[in-house]
Amino acid sequence: MEASPSPQQSNVTSYGATTVAIITVEVVAGMWINAFIVCVLCIAWVKKKILNSNEKILLLLGCSRFCYLCIAWVYKFLSFIYPNYLYVHTILQLAVFFEAFFNHCHLWFSASLCSFYCIKIANFRNRSFIYLKVKIDRIVPWLLLGSGILALAVGIVAYDIADKPHCNSNSTGRGNFGTANIKMDKHFFPSFFLA
Incomplete structure (x- = not known):
């Protein structure tokens, strides 16, 4: 007679293993590229002792x-290989917090980079635009700080x-579908508003 697998063991299907392998290859490539960019910028920072706004x-x-x-x-990895670990009280919440925080950080930083380059290369003759073009190097640290604070707020809401x-246990009964949807919308509205 076979022993049943313990809750600590993984219950991996071929679909799950293939998915994790593909995700791992993509993540390693993305992490390598981003680590290379960060290393090059840090070496330039050490050599020059200062970073430009776009480098920051x-x-x-x-x-x-x-x-x-x-x-x-x-x-x-946890959701495909060890899904039971996500049911531990703080692991899922912390994973959602950090994923939302870093996702919104890189979205805000990407938007900041696009805005920075747009202001630097555009040739508008508007007075406020010329003021922004002159003061952009002083505005960038505050823009990055604001981006980090907004990403932190989204991470807290996600947590x-x-x-x-x-959903409560009675939400599948007759006539309770509208109540469950209203509760879901009430929980997700702050996240969508901040995003």
């Missing part, structure tokens, strides 16, 4: 993207959403 944005973008890929890979149960 690229450095933070590379770091946040690297961390996002790490967290996303760990989450996918809060992951910490709450979304």
